[in-house]
Amino acid sequence: MAETLHNLALGFGVALSPPVLLYAFVGCVVGTLVGVLPGVGPLAGISLLLPATFGLDATKAIVMLAGIYYGAMYGGSTTSILMRIPGEAASVMTCIDGYAMARKGRAGAALAIAAVGSYVAGTVSVIALMLLAPPLASFALRFGPPEYFALLALGLLVLAYMSSGSMLKALAMAALGLLLGMIGIDQMTGYFRFSYGIVELGDGIGVVPVAVGLFGLAEILATAGQPTPPEVAKPKLRELLPSRQEWRDSAWPIGRGTVLGFLIGIVPGSAHIISSFVSYAVERKLAKHPEEFGHGAVAGVAGPESANNSATSGAFVPMLALGVPSGPIPAVMLAAMMVHGVSPGPLLITQQPELFWGFIASMYVGNVVLLVLNLPLVGVFVNLLRVPYPILYPSILVFCILGVYAVNSSVVDVWIMLAMGGLGYVLRKLDFETAPIVLGVILAPMLEMALRQSLAMSDGRYAIFFARPISATLLVGGLALVLLSLRPLLTRTLDWRAKLALAEKGEDHP
Amino acid sequence: MLTTDRVAGGALALLALYTLWESRRLPLGSLRHPGPAYMPVVLALALLVFGVLLVLAGRRAPALAGVGFPEWRHAVAIFAACAFAALALERLGYRVSVALVLAFLLGVVERKGLVFVVTFSLALSLASFLLFDTLLRVPLPRGPFGL
Amino acid sequence: MTPTRIAALALSILLAAAAAPAQEPYPTRPITIVAPFPPGGVADLTARPVAAALEKVLKNPVGVVNKTGAAGAVGMQFVATSRADGYTLLLALSSISIIPEADKLFGRPPAFTVDQFAPIALISADPTVLVVPADKPWKTAREFIEEARRRPGQISFSSSGVYGTLHMAMELLSSAAGITLRHVPYGGAGPALTAILGGHVDALASGPAVVLPHIKSGKLRVLAGWGDKRVAALSEVPTFKELGYGEAEFYIWAGLFAPKGTPEPVLAKLRDATRAAVGETEFRTAMDKLETPIVFKQGEEFRLFFEADARRLAEGVRKVGRVDTK
Numbered sequence A: 001m002a003e004t005l006h007n008l009a010l011g012f013g014v015a016l017s018p019p020v021l022l023y024a025f026v027g028c029v030v031g032t033l034v035g036v037l038p039g040v041g042p043l044a045g046i047s048l049l050l051p052a053t054f055g056l057d058a059t060k061a062i063v064m065l066a067g068i069y070y071g072a073m074y075g076g077s078t079t080s081i082l083m084r085i086p087g088e089a090a091s092v093m094t095c096i097d098g099y100a101m102a103r104k105g106r107a108g109a110a111l112a113i114a115a116v117g118s119y120v121a122g123t124v125s126v127i128a129l130m131l132l133a134p135p136l137a138s139f140a141l142r143f144g145p146p147e148y149f150a151l152l153a154l155g156l157l158v159l160a161y162m163s164s165g166s167m168l169k170a171l172a173m174a175a176l177g178l179l180l181g182m183i184g185i186d187q188m189t190g191y192f193r194f195s196y197g198i199v200e201l202g203d204g205i206g207v208v209p210v211a212v213g214l215f216g217l218a219e220i221l222a223t224a225g226q227p228t229p230p231e232v233a234k235p236k237l238r239e240l241l242p243s244r245q246e247w248r249d250s251a252w253p254i255g256r257g258t259v260l261g262f263l264i265g266i267v268p269g270s271a272h273i274i275s276s277f278v279s280y281a282v283e284r285k286l287a288k289h290p291e292e293f294g295h296g297a298v299a300g301v302a303g304p305e306s307a308n309n310s311a312t313s314g315a316f317v318p319m320l321a322l323g324v325p326s327g328p329i330p331a332v333m334l335a336a337m338m339v340h341g342v343s344p345g346p347l348l349i350t351q352q353p354e355l356f357w358g359f360i361a362s363m364y365v366g367n368v369v370l371l372v373l374n375l376p377l378v379g380v381f382v383n384l385l386r387v388p389y390p391i392l393y394p395s396i397l398v399f400c401i402l403g404v405y406a407v408n409s410s411v412v413d414v415w416i417m418l419a420m421g422g423l424g425y426v427l428r429k430l431d432f433e434t435a436p437i438v439l440g441v442i443l444a445p446m447l448e449m450a451l452r453q454s455l456a457m458s459d460g461r462y463a464i465f466f467a468r469p470i471s472a473t474l475l476v477g478g479l480a481l482v483l484l485s486l487r488p489l490l491t492r493t494l495d496w497r498a499k500l501a502l503a504e505k506g507e508d509h510p
Numbered sequence B: 001m002l003t004t005d006r007v008a009g010g011a012l013a014l015l016a017l018y019t020l021w022e023s024r025r026l027p028l029g030s031l032r033h034p035g036p037a038y039m040p041v042v043l044a045l046a047l048l049v050f051g052v053l054l055v056l057a058g059r060r061a062p063a064l065a066g067v068g069f070p071e072w073r074h075a076v077a078i079f080a081a082c083a084f085a086a087l088a089l090e091r092l093g094y095r096v097s098v099a100l101v102l103a104f105l106l107g108v109v110e111r112k113g114l115v116f117v118v119t120f121s122l123a124l125s126l127a128s129f130l131l132f133d134t135l136l137r138v139p140l141p142r143g144p145f146g147l
Numbered sequence C: 001m002t003p004t005r006i007a008a009l010a011l012s013i014l015l016a017a018a019a020a021p022a023q024e025p026y027p028t029r030p031i032t033i034v035a036p037f038p039p040g041g042v043a044d045l046t047a048r049p050v051a052a053a054l055e056k057v058l059k060n061p062v063g064v065v066n067k068t069g070a071a072g073a074v075g076m077q078f079v080a081t082s083r084a085d086g087y088t089l090l091l092a093l094s095s096i097s098i099i100p101e102a103d104k105l106f107g108r109p110p111a112f113t114v115d116q117f118a119p120i121a122l123i124s125a126d127p128t129v130l131v132v133p134a135d136k137p138w139k140t141a142r143e144f145i146e147e148a149r150r151r152p153g154q155i156s157f158s159s160s161g162v163y164g165t166l167h168m169a170m171e172l173l174s175s176a177a178g179i180t181l182r183h184v185p186y187g188g189a190g191p192a193l194t195a196i197l198g199g200h201v202d203a204l205a206s207g208p209a210v211v212l213p214h215i216k217s218g219k220l221r222v223l224a225g226w227g228d229k230r231v232a233a234l235s236e237v238p239t240f241k242e243l244g245y246g247e248a249e250f251y252i253w254a255g256l257f258a259p260k261g262t263p264e265p266v267l268a269k270l271r272d273a274t275r276a277a278v279g280e281t282e283f284r285t286a287m288d289k290l291e292t293p294i295v296f297k298q299g300e301e302f303r304l305f306f307e308a309d310a311r312r313l314a315e316g317v318r319k320v321g322r323v324d325t326k
Helices: A002-015 A018-036 A042-054 A058-083 A089-103 A107-141 A144-163 A165-181 A201-202 A207-223 A244-265 A271-284 A299-314 A316-322 A328-339 A352-387 A387-410 A411-427 A435-459 A469-508 B006-024 B038-060 B072-094 B093-110 B116-134 C003-023 C040-060 C070-080 C096-107 C141-150 C165-175 C189-197 C206-218 C264-279 C281-289 C300-321
Strands: C031-035 C062-066 C086-093 C117-127 C129-133 C156-159 C182-185 C203-206 C221-227 C251-259 C294-300
Touching: A002 A018, A002 A107, A002 A352, A002 B006, A018 A058, A018 A352, A018 B038, A018 C031, A042 A058, A042 A328, A042 A387, A058 A089, A058 A107, A058 A207, A058 A299, A058 A352, A089 A107, A089 A207, A089 A244, A089 A271, A089 A299, A089 A435, A107 A244, A107 A316, A107 A352, A144 A271, A144 A435, A144 A469, A165 A435, A165 B006, A165 B038, A201 A411, A201 C070, A207 A387, A207 A411, A207 A435, A244 A271, A244 A299, A271 A411, A271 A435, A299 A316, A299 C031, A316 A328, A328 C040, A328 C281, A352 A435, A387 A411, A387 B072, A387 B093, A387 B116, A411 B072, A435 C182, B006 B038, B072 B093, B093 B116, C003 C182, C031 C040, C031 C070, C031 C281, C040 C062, C040 C086, C040 C117, C040 C182, C040 C251, C040 C281, C070 C086, C070 C096, C070 C251, C086 C096, C086 C117, C096 C165, C117 C206, C117 C264, C117 C300, C129 C141, C129 C189, C129 C206, C156 C165, C156 C189, C156 C281, C165 C182, C165 C203, C165 C300, C189 C203, C203 C206, C206 C221, C206 C281, C251 C300, C264 C281, C281 C294, C294 C300
Parallel strands: C031 C062, C031 C086, C156 C182, C156 C203
Antiparallel strands: C086 C251, C117 C251, C117 C294, C129 C203, C129 C221
């Protein structure tokens, strides 16, 4: 412990030196800019800007990249709340209640809660990362395909709690999303599925164009032409900050989101994206007034925003402790380290302590910088809502196109966004929710891959899922959840049948 | 009666059937060794069931006729502008395509003044290009004559 | 201006534009190197220093664009169908010869074919090495192969994806040694490494640089390499060639290509520039940091290397066949 503190002091010595601090600041600003751009989230942000750091020395480069990463995480929530455009896949859930809050004139409150939630989650998870990384990392590595499958199956259950409308409609949308997620090369056999000769569809349809299309573009299509433009309550200055009640309502969700996100985040793979979905479902389940969800529930912003921030630092656990690129973002960070001549791996901490601890310390510093940067920006961002919609929406549209294109330099992604925008518009008219589609698109390829990898490992024996302690525990837990949630459903169905029987009796004997 | 749920359910069921038909070309595999068509078929069957259930249970949903599309002109115009952008982006370059899209939406659809439309379209397309391509080095497409 | 003068002006501009390619000195505008993989991958990390060094040599801007998708097929197809004017180049990896072969296997129209490209130069070539978790009993490659013979289809390995580079390396070994291994594909080299570190599979063929730290820390054991020479950093590790499995030769290589039909003077200029670029100290330090050995070949030498490699890989793909027919 004393050693940790000493090392941390060393780290802060590095992180607080003026030049390094400057790069952290630049990283945060750039990250916020990139994060505000729809579609371009932390992963795309870091990847796109990685080359810009090639001229720097290792510590400054890593610190700047960490800043970009955190900045993009913070920035992602801004457009979700203000314009219902997910800045990245993890902000999809924020779109729902954050935007609803904005429509009620609580945009400032929602932004502030998102910023504070992200700050708390970021800081707490870095502390956890620092203290718990080595033991957690070896635990994380025990997550092979069977465990991953069990976790994702649990993620599917989340769907049942996600929708505020009918469960049947949510399930239908999820099935549609999962089916859309099947497009592309089958990674186990190399077959092209449903791609109709379009090579770009080989990697499947990306989450980014789907999310931006279903949420952002659909919103624009539906609202731009309304005879009376959407009445967004213009916030007054003193209403920018959350009320006491809103703070109280967001405290626990932030705490739960942080823990949940961190735990999901350490699992290798891309599971961190589902952390915000899981957090939303948990908050809805625990809420005293679940009916508020979808109509501007504070917890629906606080929980998922904290969870997604905490999850992505959780993803650094295996990377820092073991040098394992456990997810897409750590993989890019690892590459960045290699470019700068730092060989990542288990020996990093002992061989280059100033870099490792500087990185940890800069994560603390970055979070503070971002909070300081973002809270005043809340006022600026909220004022964007004063721009008349006929001028605002063409500009948003341009940024949607730019953001979606930039991720892969792919026009096909723009077409996908367009198609999804049309789909989202129609579904909205028919009163269907689109968030389950996004979750389905995310889950489908991972779930299928994990299932088939597990079966490849066991040569087709399903016992593998129950022979391994972690996956068995997860699956049994999931089963219990299903049974619990089926109980009211079953009783209700019986009621309905009983009623029908009664009605028929009534008809027989008038 | 046609209700929203019934229309949606029917469409989903049709999509599911289409997927099943398209999956015929891919090997199904077995339960122990699922092939490339396995998951799509399972999911399409699930979607089919949900779609049919929606049609059956959708009696009480709002009537389709009640769904208004008062904003369809705008929606079609925006949709077309986006499609144009997708077609033009790599042919005319980012700056030209975006300026044209903005000019169309602001000038033709929203009927703003000429001076405003021209200034705003040019300013936003050039400024966003400068910020993302030049400063942040996010490569954006250039058209003929390096525009 | 009168309409006729405008027309005359327009005509002259058009004529100038049409006539330009014939006498245009090369290069006069920015050159783009397409890296068909995401930033941070081998292709990207090689393309960027190459671009920087070329920029210096040619005194002309050279940029890198990541056109990703479909295991690299998107970017490669993009370059294959680009104008052959020397302004769009491709930094390809070994997979350039695998993808068309896999397309053939599935009877689908190929996204591109190898002969749509004109090779410029080979930049780097890194032989893969065979690693196993340190708690496995096999101390040498021979013990590993014997065990695999005793229990066919029981020893599992992870790969970067079906028909991916790491998969092909293992298949070349399997056919050279006459063994059958159980393939568990992952979505990329990173996850494949994570899988072996977590003990979920028994073996992995990997580039040396990424596994070196884990070999040093004692988590993984390295048994042999696929190169025709030993890996410098692992000089005590034999090659499969030394062990008598000559067909098990595999490199993760990176090379620069132009679309077929690029004028010969432009190609010559690019070859010279690349040779000079590879000699730049900055380029050498950049590649050093990545622990990627520079192996420069051009002209006939590169063509021979490329063809031999493509032949081995094509055979490998055919031998694996369609996964579902097994």
